Amino acid sequence: MGDLLKKIDKGENDKYDSQKQIVDLLKKLEKTPKKDDDFQKKFEEMSATIGDLLKKIDKGEQERGILWEKIEKMKQEKDEIAQEKNQIAQEKEVLLHNLEKMKQEKDEIAQEKNEIAQEKEQLKKEIERKKDQFKSVWRDIPLYADWRKEEFQTVNLTLDAATAHPALFLSEEGRRITWQEPCQDLPISPERFASIPCVLGQLHASSGRYFWEVEVQNAHSWDLGVCRNYVERNGRVIMSPQNGFWAIRLYDGQYWGLTYPETSLTLKEKPCRVGVFLDCVAGDVSFYNMKDGSHIYTFSKQTFSGVIRPLFRLWSSDSGPLTIVQVE
Known part of the structure; x- marks a missing residue:
């Protein structure tokens, strides 16, 4: 964008120089005696030069307009990029939050599994204890x-x-x-x-x-x-x-x-x-x-x-x- 602004500044300077040249030519034309034999020729030459300068100014205006459109488009794209970056940052924040939540849930599940495993082991030991107790007197217990x-x-x-x-x-x-x-x-x-x-x-x-x-x-x-x-x-x-x-x-x-x-x-x-x-x-x-x-x-x-x-x-x-x- 800096290069585009430099071009716009240069175009403004060129416009200023062209306008200054036109003013100088008009002043010069005013000072030229109208009875001078070369007046008509000089008038036509100056008019042609002024016309070229006006065309140059007009062309410069068009180019600057195009440059400003590009700048506006770039600003819009920059805003969109900023908006996307902001959205990505928000999504990243949500993702990090969800990851943290999942990690927490995973830790809770691991803890629950560990507790279940411990309970299962205790239950297994209790069953084995009762089973051993039963086997010691199995003839007298008509169960299982x-x-x-x-x-x-x-x-x-x-x-x-x-x-x-x-x-x-x-x-x-x-x-x-x-x-x-x-x-x-x-x-x-x-x-x-x-x-x-x-x-x-x-x-x-x-x-x-x-x-x-x-x-x-x-x-x-x-x-x-x-x-x-x-x-x-x-x-x-x-x-x-x-x-x-x-x-x-x-x-x-x-x-x-x-x-x-x-x-x-x-x-x-x-x-x-x-x-x-x-x-x-x-x-x-x-x-x-x-x-x-x-x-x-x-x-x-x-x-x-x-x-x-x-x-x-x-x-x-x-x-x-x-x-x-x-x-x-």
């Missing part, structure tokens, strides 16, 4: 099926077809039991149940602790539990611990523990899966609702002599299926 499972060996149980009553149909993989009518024509043997529709699992247990799950969601009448390997299979059989059976029953919508006499059981909800815990060491058989881990019933401090095996029973054609849950 998932924790109890850690003390037992989970078995991939299958059914022993040689023991199945003719009314029971076993799936090909040996994990599902359904009722079949008419009864199958199966060979008679001492191992096969003839009077009650039962089948045994392949597990033969005389020591240790074992766990398996049975899907009962679509079954309506069943017995589940364990029995001695050589229980009575023919004639009138009463399922009770005295006769070598430790089982629970669902019949006509009622749940029972098969003691002698039977024990009525009250469940909060119908189980979809029943977990069976067999502890040969302590003489304990416990049943749990695996949906919520709640306790159903326990036969405790029993005398297991010889081999103990899983037991399954259906009652009739509308009993529905029992399915052993396969462990991956």
